[in-house]
Amino acid sequence: MTEQALRELVMSILKSIAPEVEEGELVAGKALRDQVDLDSMDWLNFLVAIHERSAVDIPESDYARLATLDDIVTYLVRKTR
Amino acid sequence: MIDFRLPSLGADMDAGTLLEWKIKPGDTVKRGDIIAIVDTAKAAVEVEIWQDGTVFELLAEPGTRLAVGELMANLLEPGEQPGAQPGAQPSSAARPASRVPPTTPVPPAADGAVKPGAPPVSTGMQAPGPRKAASPAARRRARECQVDIEQLTGTGPHGAVTIDDVERAAARAKSTREIGKEAGDRQLAMRQAIASAMARSKREIPHYYLFETISMRRAVDWLAEENARRPITTRLLLSALQLRAVALALRQFPDLNGFWQDGAFVPAAGIHIGVAIALRQGGLIAPALRDADKKGLDELMQALADLVKRTRAGSLKSSEMSDPSVTVTNLGDQGVEAVFGVIYPPQVALIGFGRVVERPWAEQGALRAAPVVTASLAADHRASDGHRGARFLAALRELLQKPEDL
Numbered sequence: 001m002t003e004q005a006l007r008e009l010v011m012s013i014l015k016s017i018a019p020e021v022e023e024g025e026l027v028a029g030k031a032l033r034d035q036v037d038l039d040s041m042d043w044l045n046f047l048v049a050i051h052e053r054s055a056v057d058i059p060e061s062d063y064a065r066l067a068t069l070d071d072i073v074t075y076l077v078r079k080t081r
Numbered sequence: 082m083i084d085f086r087l088p089s090l091g092a093d094m095d096a097g098t099l100l101e102w103k104i105k106p107g108d109t110v111k112r113g114d115i116i117a118i119v120d121t122a123k124a125a126v127e128v129e130i131w132q133d134g135t136v137f138e139l140l141a142e143p144g145t146r147l148a149v150g151e152l153m154a155n156l157l158e159p160g161e162q163p164g165a166q167p168g169a170q171p172s173s174a175a176r177p178a179s180r181v182p183p184t185t186p187v188p189p190a191a192d193g194a195v196k197p198g199a200p201p202v203s204t205g206m207q208a209p210g211p212r213k214a215a216s217p218a219a220r221r222r223a224r225e226c227q228v229d230i231e232q233l234t235g236t237g238p239h240g241a242v243t244i245d246d247v248e249r250a251a252a253r254a255k256s257t258r259e260i261g262k263e264a265g266d267r268q269l270a271m272r273q274a275i276a277s278a279m280a281r282s283k284r285e286i287p288h289y290y291l292f293e294t295i296s297m298r299r300a301v302d303w304l305a306e307e308n309a310r311r312p313i314t315t316r317l318l319l320s321a322l323q324l325r326a327v328a329l330a331l332r333q334f335p336d337l338n339g340f341w342q343d344g345a346f347v348p349a350a351g352i353h354i355g356v357a358i359a360l361r362q363g364g365l366i367a368p369a370l371r372d373a374d375k376k377g378l379d380e381l382m383q384a385l386a387d388l389v390k391r392t393r394a395g396s397l398k399s400s401e402m403s404d405p406s407v408t409v410t411n412l413g414d415q416g417v418e419a420v421f422g423v424i425y426p427p428q429v430a431l432i433g434f435g436r437v438v439e440r441p442w443a444e445q446g447a448l449r450a451a452p453v454v455t456a457s458l459a460a461d462h463r464a465s466d467g468h469r470g471a472r473f474l475a476a477l478r479e480l481l482q483k484p485e486d487l
């Protein structure tokens with residue numbers, strides 16, 4: 001998947017969990033959970049959906065590196081390469 | 082013949098609108114089957130039946146507003162032969178006195194959808210009689226809420242109308258007005274339901290509050306190790322661990338798990354933990370995670386994920402709405418260190434968890450950083466004392482020190 005496709009995938013999953021999110025309002029370099037009200041269950045569901053639709057394994061020890069939208073996309077680009 | 086009545090939908094819900102039947106006369110039903118969908122201010126509730134039987138007659142039309150306890154259907158017991166033709170027995174005779182007045186049944190729309198604009202009615206009406214006994218405060222509240230006090234059934238001494246009666250009637254009238262309207266109005270109805278339950282709690286329940294800072298070093302380490310071994314689809318959340326610990330601790334403290342009813346504590350039959358779940362559009366619901374102490378950690382995690390998902394989708398079962406025996410609220414994700422809750426009546430306790438934070442922690446004479454959480458207990462002083470509450474929090478603390486045993 002291209003970087004653009006991965007970004008779109010992540011956004012569509014995010015919107016399925018937090019329908020109120022508008023992509024234009026998200027600051028790509030700012031921590032996602034500071035901008036969107038995601039509790040730990042939402043966060044887990046978000047990552048599970050990313051895993052299921054990109055086939056990328058995300059160990060829990062990597063969660064801390066997945067703060068911003070850019071972080072997540074970069075991580076997925078690297079893992080799917 | 083089995084009379085099936087609308088079951089309780091929680092302390093702050095005393096009526097609902099029948100959306101649809103899932104059964105028809107002649108159907109065989111088993112205990113636990115979903116037989117109808119009933120809409121409330123909080124969710125579309127799947128109503129379960131608690132007996133086996135064969136459906137004999139449906140007594141309510143979709144679109145009708147039903148009071149809790151109102152007769153919905155007749156069923157034949159297994160093996161029973163129908164003794165009368167449908168409708169031969171005047172069903173109104175079996176209806177409880179609290180029946181919503183006859184203005185309520187809304188003719189179902191052609192497509193079976195609920196028609197908006199059911200006339201706002203104050204329920205629990207009686208024929209107008211002599212001036213009602215009511216306190217000045219209740220009368221004032223009635224004027225504020227535009228409730229006709231003469232129409233209310235009082236539950237106070239000598240049938241006097243209490244502030245509670247007024248607020249319940251106001252909430253009912255309010256939610257009647259809201260049913261079938263826009264989602265925004267539904268939120269308003271939910272706000273009203275929460276307002277009514279929480280105001281009752283603070284008026285009636287003498288809360289006492291305790292808190293304990295608990296080291297989560299072992300729990301956090303154990304969870305990290307456990308989750309490292311698991312695929313993401315079966316990973317556990319710390320909140321599941323905390324719920325499991327609460328459920329096990331409650332086994333030792335049945336006096337915190339139950340209801341204050343008619344001036345006495347009634348212990349609950351099972352440990353059905355109401356989990357406070359915030360809704361994205363605002364408001365909250367605390368449906369029951371039933372028999373939480375009988376579920377292992379994995380099962381509990383799955384049940385929690387399922388409950389959160391269905392709550393947010395607005396689809397809950399009547400058993401989940403009716404009988405939480407205690408509530409757990411976790412505001413850790415919102416970044417606060419502690420929460421001191423308002424008990425959901427008629428329950429007698431609420432356990433709160435804050436965020437897990439790193440703090441300097443002294444243990445066995447050594448000082449180091451440790452992840453800690455503040456667990457709190459708000460409990461009803463009529464049902465238990467601080468001494469018991471303190472021992473409960475201590476038991477909870479000890480359980481969280483042995484995560485591998487949870």
